[in-house]
Amino acid sequence: MIISVTRFAAVCALGAVLAACGAPDPPPAPRKERPAPAGAAPSQPPTLAPGPNGLTPVFNNGPRTRDKTVALTFDADMTADQGDRAAAGEHFDNPRLIATLRRFKVPATVFMTGRWAEEYPQEARSIGRDPLFEVANHSYSHYAFTDDCYGLPTVPEVRMRADVKRAYASFKKAGVPRAMPYFRFPGGCYDQRALRTLSTAGVTAVQWDVVSGDAFATDADAVAQEVLDGVRPGSVVVMHCTRSAAPATEQALRTIVPELRKRGFRFVKVSELIGTATHQR
Structure with missing residues (x-):
């Protein structure tokens, strides 16, 4: 689910990637809260009205303020029909990436598909129980919520909300104790119909403003430079947590993290950015 903001060709590579893939406490809930989605934690994190x-x-x-915060997000992609590929040895997970985040003590938000949580329940549980991270919803199937979304299969409108709920159920079954009420559309593709259909799901859709370009990238330096060139205060960076589809991401982090810290940036989870945004309105 990566969409290049600088190169259309890199964007087109996303279709294949999409078919593959302590921190401070969150701020208080905003004044206007939405109902918690099924499977989410009982205490409601900050969401947008x-x-x-x-x-x-x-x-x-998030806000473009002097508080130089940045949220690194990682999409754990796996489509509902990729079990045979996983059984044949393809790795849709990336334990070394998670280990690097822990070593650098970098808070992060992992947008996980339900299918990924089913394939890697121990890893899903480990991520979900680590206070450094938060798990958010990337659908169950990783099928698109619009037509013509980088070659992804499409979820029928009548199944969209059920697909989101099924992902939460998969997180719970894997032992994830807290699933955030944030949803990232597969491929980043959405329209008015999708937003309307999910309006009763109690989620905030989370996109991004910085694309890492890690889709099929083998040049970690190029991935790192793409992020470093794009980050501004309040940025949300989209990356991937899939070894087969984004093999250079972990190595790129070893450049991105120290350099952004050198520039005065502080890493936060998406929940902190949303909380800050709601309190400034």
């Missing part, structure tokens, strides 16, 4: 006509709100980045 509904958009126009009650549509699901969309979050792209």
